[in-house]
Amino acid sequence: MIKINKKFTPFSKLSCHKKRDLYVRLRKKIKQTALVYGQNFTSNLVLNEPGRPSLFNQWFDFYFLGLDGVTIWNTALCTANQAYWDAISDLAYEEADKLCPKTTDDFDLKSFLIPVYDKITGKKLHYIMKEPELSNLTLSKFVEGYSSKFIHEDTGDTAPIFESFKIDKTYHYGIGLFAVVDAPEINAETIETMIAKFRSIGEQDWKNPMPVDRAKLPADTFEVLVKTQTL
Numbered sequence: 001m002i003k004i005n006k007k008f009t010p011f012s013k014l015s016c017h018k019k020r021d022l023y024v025r026l027r028k029k030i031k032q033t034a035l036v037y038g039q040n041f042t043s044n045l046v047l048n049e050p051g052r053p054s055l056f057n058q059w060f061d062f063y064f065l066g067l068d069g070v071t072i073w074n075t076a077l078c079t080a081n082q083a084y085w086d087a088i089s090d091l092a093y094e095e096a097d098k099l100c101p102k103t104t105d106d107f108d109l110k111s112f113l114i115p116v117y118d119k120i121t122g123k124k125l126h127y128i129m130k131e132p133e134l135s136n137l138t139l140s141k142f143v144e145g146y147s148s149k150f151i152h153e154d155t156g157d158t159a160p161i162f163e164s165f166k167i168d169k170t171y172h173y174g175i176g177l178f179a180v181v182d183a184p185e186i187n188a189e190t191i192e193t194m195i196a197k198f199r200s201i202g203e204q205d206w207k208n209p210m211p212v213d214r215a216k217l218p219a220d221t222f223e224v225l226v227k228t229q230t231l
Contacts, residue, residue, distance in 0.1 A: 012169040019070040054185040058082035074174030080161045080212040087159035092146035156214035163208040
């Protein structure tokens with residue numbers, strides 16, 4: 001058995017020399033990938049994929065350099081649309097949790113597993129997780145339906161979304177940065193604008209005091225909108 005060492009030194013705790021070395025390497029990579037991502041960031045993901053609907057461009061992970069010459073920002077960026085869907089989904093799961101039958105019995109994993117057998121040999125292949133039933137619906141269907149209900153009834157106070165930057169210094173590579181932007185989709189221009197704004201406020205935590213206008217947020221769940229390819 002291979003033992004995995006789960007302990008590591010966060011990037012923020014590395015020596016200035018080590019951080020500078022990683023910074024220089026990333027700067028080199030950004031230059032090498034400039035034709036794809038531009039001069040200010042790089043990523044391991046595909047950006048601006050031809051023919052990809054904007055509905056599917058609601059989040060992106062990338063790296064860019066800090067202004068101090070040693071910091072790497074390991075960034076997860078999402079639109080207000082994606083943040084809204086996530087917040088609504090959380091509310092729907094909370095509702096499902098309220099309706100799920102409670103028991104004082106010890107947790108029995110086997111009661112949640114369904115064996116899958118080979119149709120020819122009859123040999124047990126693996127297990128799949130059984131979902132609890134809620135109003136004669138599976139958990140996933142219940143959450144999808146309730147999410148749609150929450151969105152349709154939302155007048156602006158159900159799940160307010162704010163543009164924001166949140167820093168996490170526990171990352172192994174770079175310093176984590178979670179960003180929410182008020183934009184219809186994530187593309188190179190959106191990312192460049194986000195980087196410029198983050199730098200302009202001093203590369204620190206920030207939250208817009210005003211929520212994103214409800215009228216600009218999705219009119220239904222992703223699952224519903226994807227069927228019509230509209231947002």
